[in-house]
Amino acid sequence: MKQLNWLITGGCGFIGTSLIQDIISSNPNANIRILDNLSVGTVEDLSEVCSFNQIRHTQITESPCGCELIEGDIRDSQITEDVCKGIDVIVHLAANTGVAPSVENPRQDCENNVIGILNMLEGARQHSVNKFIFASSGAPLGEQEPPIHEEKVPRPVSPYGASKLAGEAYCSAYYRTFGVKTVALRFGNVYGPRSKHKSSVVAKFIKEALAGETLEIYGDGGQTRDFIYIKDLISAIMLSVQNDVGGEVFQIATYKETTVNELTKQLIKNLKEYYPNLNVRVIYGENRLGDVRRNYSDITKAKTILGFEPQYDLNKGLKATIEWFKETSGLR
Ligand SMILES: NC(=O)c1ccc[n+]([C@@H]2O[C@H](COP(=O)([O-])OP(=O)(O)OC[C@H]3O[C@@H](n4cnc5c(N)ncnc54)[C@H](O)[C@@H]3O)[C@@H](O)[C@H]2O)c1
Structure with missing residues (x-):
């Protein structure tokens, strides 16, 4: 079977480095292109999980070979198109993360999270990328009687919730209009190794x-949250790559308040x-x-369709x- 060519945006961050470590542990020769503007994650963070070539925008080839890092911004529509060359799966993690920065600067949150995903989906469409995994959140749902689930009507409270909801909407449209197999995963509160820079x-x-x-x-x-350990979160990402699903949204958490x-x-x-x-x-x-x-999240849909089963309790x-x-x- 042909091995997958990955593009991971925000690959130098907490979830990105953990995902890369997981992919490489099962395939040391994996082809992974990483796009990160290094605003949060660093070259050192990435080098803890893989060896890679750092290449310029102009050096992007027809498909990635081993791990390669391109310093660039998801708001730049030229680079986002070029990094999609020869890619089978995009895991789109780069974002303005969290509620507080979005309250402080809603416009910047929108530019990163709305224009950013539109650029990545356009790249996916232009280069016929098969799968697109989007890191969404519980925030689009807003203030609800919990547990939250995929059938609830979203009512975001924060600008961050609004921008992630817009991302989900574009994922739906790019699947239904252009056939890009998008999967929006609404992560709970993720914690674990490699999170030292996080303010969660x-x-x-x-x-x-x-x-x-x-x-x-x-x-x-x-106040309550649904805390999910990073390894469980990574297993949900891998399951959504492996399962033949598209145009879907899943709550990815533990079902514990x-x-x-x-x-x-x-x-x-x-x-x-x-x-x-x-x-x-x-x-x-x-x-x-x-x-x-x-x-907190009802995760029945992810269990039933993806076979997702969290393994880590809080302790x-x-x-x-x-x-x-x-x-x-x-x-x-
Ligand atoms: N960590 C959580 O608890 C959690 C919960 C729900 C959703 N999410 C989502 O998961 C994703 C990853 O989160 P994380 O915790 O790994 O965050 P992180 O901040 O550790 O990583 C994000 C990475 O994206 C990069 N980045 C930011 N803006 C960029 C831009 N404009 N262009 C290119 N790169 C950019 C940063 O440099 C960083 O390396 C985000 O989309 C976040 O909203 C995270």
Whole structure:
């Protein structure tokens, strides 16, 4: 069977590097083209998971050979078209990530997340790319009576939710009009190794606790999220590449509702198993604009159609995450 040629946008980031590591662990000769503007992820982050050639826009060939990094922006319609040459599967991860930056600068969020995906889908169409996986989120759904699922009417609260919803809409249109097999995966709150630069709650609290800083919970901590360990998330991406699906949306999470207070308690308990003398102080601050109160996902559709089955509960996932931070922080 011909091996797949991959294009991973945002491949130097948290999810991108984890995905590349997974692909390479089962095929060390995989052909992976990476497009990243290096605004968040770095060349060093990528070199931790693969060896690669860094090439210029003008050096893009008819198809990738081994791993190659192209520094470029998804808002640039010329480069996004050129990187799609000879590609079988696009995993589109590059984005303005998260609610807070979108509230601060909605226009920038829109340019990255709406123009960015339109450019990538155009590239996919021009070069007859077979599969297009889009990193969506629970944010398009907005404030709903949980669990959220694919049949609920989206009502985004944040600009980020709105831009991800627009991405889902373009995925639907490019499948139905042009036949690009798009799959929008609505990720829950992803945590795990390689997330050191993230400001999401698990990574932030581990870094702060290990640095002896006070943990600040936004609001009363009763807000809920669905926390998914990175390995489970990667397995969902791989399943959506392998299954012959197109024009679909899937909730990818664990079907477990956890309050931020519960998460914090569990995290501190796990941290103390590794650092018995750790003294962690927790305070409560203001609610954040754009955040929803309750959010967890019914994942029945992903289970039924993709065969997705998360393997990590919070305890197991947090321990694996703390171990990685411990190994890489120098703090022992
Ligand atoms: N991490 C989560 O919990 C989570 C949850 C839901 C959805 N998502 C989505 O998954 C995707 C990946 O998230 P992540 O956690 O790996 O984020 P990340 O910030 O670690 O990685 C994103 C990567 O994209 C690159 N990038 C950003 N803007 C770009 C642009 N304009 N052009 C080219 N590259 C650009 C960054 O340099 C970075 O390397 C994002 O689309 C995000 O919205 C993540």
